[in-house]
Amino acid sequence: MRKIFFFFLLLSHQFIYAQPSSLQPARDYVRQNTGPIISEYAEFLKLPNVASDPAGQQKNADFIMAMMNKMGIQKVQLLNATSPGVPPSVYGEVLVPGAKTTLIFYAHYDGQPVNPAQWAKGLEPFTPSLYTNALDKGGTNIPFPSDGVYNNDWRIYARGSSDDKAGVYAILHAYEAIRKNGGAPASNLKFFFEAEEEAGSVHLNEILENHKSLLQSDLWIICDGPVHQSGKKQVVFGARGDTHIDLTVYASKRPLHSGHYGNWAPNPAMMLVRLLASMKDEKGRVTIKGFYDDVTPLSATERKALMEVPSVDEQMKKELGIAGTEMEGVSLSESINLPSLNINGIQSGNVGKLASNQIPTTATAVLDLRLVLGNDFSKQQQKVIDHIKAQGYYVTKAEPTDEERAKYPKIIKVIPGPDGDNAQRTSMDLPIIQKIIAAVQATTNDKLVLQPTMGGSLPLDILKKQLNAKTITIPIANHDNNQHAENENIRIGNLLEGIVVMYSLMMVKQ
Numbered sequence: 001m002r003k004i005f006f007f008f009l010l011l012s013h014q015f016i017y018a019q020p021s022s023l024q025p026a027r028d029y030v031r032q033n034t035g036p037i038i039s040e041y042a043e044f045l046k047l048p049n050v051a052s053d054p055a056g057q058q059k060n061a062d063f064i065m066a067m068m069n070k071m072g073i074q075k076v077q078l079l080n081a082t083s084p085g086v087p088p089s090v091y092g093e094v095l096v097p098g099a100k101t102t103l104i105f106y107a108h109y110d111g112q113p114v115n116p117a118q119w120a121k122g123l124e125p126f127t128p129s130l131y132t133n134a135l136d137k138g139g140t141n142i143p144f145p146s147d148g149v150y151n152n153d154w155r156i157y158a159r160g161s162s163d164d165k166a167g168v169y170a171i172l173h174a175y176e177a178i179r180k181n182g183g184a185p186a187s188n189l190k191f192f193f194e195a196e197e198e199a200g201s202v203h204l205n206e207i208l209e210n211h212k213s214l215l216q217s218d219l220w221i222i223c224d225g226p227v228h229q230s231g232k233k234q235v236v237f238g239a240r241g242d243t244h245i246d247l248t249v250y251a252s253k254r255p256l257h258s259g260h261y262g263n264w265a266p267n268p269a270m271m272l273v274r275l276l277a278s279m280k281d282e283k284g285r286v287t288i289k290g291f292y293d294d295v296t297p298l299s300a301t302e303r304k305a306l307m308e309v310p311s312v313d314e315q316m317k318k319e320l321g322i323a324g325t326e327m328e329g330v331s332l333s334e335s336i337n338l339p340s341l342n343i344n345g346i347q348s349g350n351v352g353k354l355a356s357n358q359i360p361t362t363a364t365a366v367l368d369l370r371l372v373l374g375n376d377f378s379k380q381q382q383k384v385i386d387h388i389k390a391q392g393y394y395v396t397k398a399e400p401t402d403e404e405r406a407k408y409p410k411i412i413k414v415i416p417g418p419d420g421d422n423a424q425r426t427s428m429d430l431p432i433i434q435k436i437i438a439a440v441q442a443t444t445n446d447k448l449v450l451q452p453t454m455g456g457s458l459p460l461d462i463l464k465k466q467l468n469a470k471t472i473t474i475p476i477a478n479h480d481n482n483q484h485a486e487n488e489n490i491r492i493g494n495l496l497e498g499i500v501v502m503y504s505l506m507m508v509k510q
């Protein structure tokens, strides 16, 4: 055995990290309580959790508060916004005598809106179902076992199962593992569970402002998102920002017969696709003037970490059924450290059974701009608008009037999204961060993946502005969890291991 071990070490040049025995109580807790942990989770997943349904969200908040009260967590309460009818965040804390550091654990309990018709046959978003594997890996439906014995590769399918009720749940059970073991956390713990993250955290600003002193801390630990596509654990130091722009190109006032008017009447779909195509070159670089200006360069530590991120490009191309990528020669992890311009959707006329030989009147598109550190969302929107003007368009914010129609051959309505998150990134070199990295590293034999940023967006920017908070993201969900889409699922092993990771963070000596 030993020989094989050393052979492996030499052969692969992989880092092998020993796991400290201090994590044993967490592993024992998870092993001894797997059955009840998962059946209670299934109850949690039965509660619809769309942010736009305050009554439904109240039931989730009640469920979380009941869990916290049962665990003896102090000051359990709802944190409300100033605006009425906003689903509340849930707060609680555990103060440890003599502790020098305060960590706030963040997760969100709302999920993306659902369209049950899009879910696979037999799946309902709010009826958690257990499968022997992922559906696309041949998983089949089985009942929740009465003996409490689960396989790590089994999956629970339900909305919020990975994004992000898994975060709420892993955090609370990590604390329960400490309590059941008769110990105390090494830091003061605060818990903050948001109700509107998937709806853009529209009232988070108000909630933070109303409860500023309660929410002071040394670090926010965000438990959201997936582990690395390689299956290795990762620590993420920031998130991209995000904003949107809606575009509508106008042509004739009424739809026209394509035989009578084709070649003569302007076609808005053609105009729009030409405009959109002018925004990116063949190599995937955005050609809008100054688009990549303002970007804060990566530090030497961040560049080094990025170089060491395992490449998953070939694996992902195979998994997704694509032969090429948009930015030739730029890896997935490098590409998310650049601002991006994405077409979320285009619409004009009808296709399929409703298709007709017509020249449509309008064509619309929604652009999604992802931002990196240094970008300001409204400035980035303005660069796009300036580019549109430079292509000869008359830009308006309303339906064009007859006078405008008579005067301008190229008319577009541009509605920049009023909201946007700017990107945020915490330095990897801070001492507190070094300890957090070590705590996560202690839970795995594989070398951790350290990502300067995640591809998605989180309200880190608001935390920074309101509380001057430092943030770090420790994701636990499987990468193929279908978050935000139909058939969302969590791998059992990821949920249970998430408890151990959160435990390690709560126990790290600061």
Ligand SMILES: [Zn+2]
Residues within 6 Å of the ligand: 108, 163, 164, 197, 224, 225
């Ligand atoms: Zn999330």
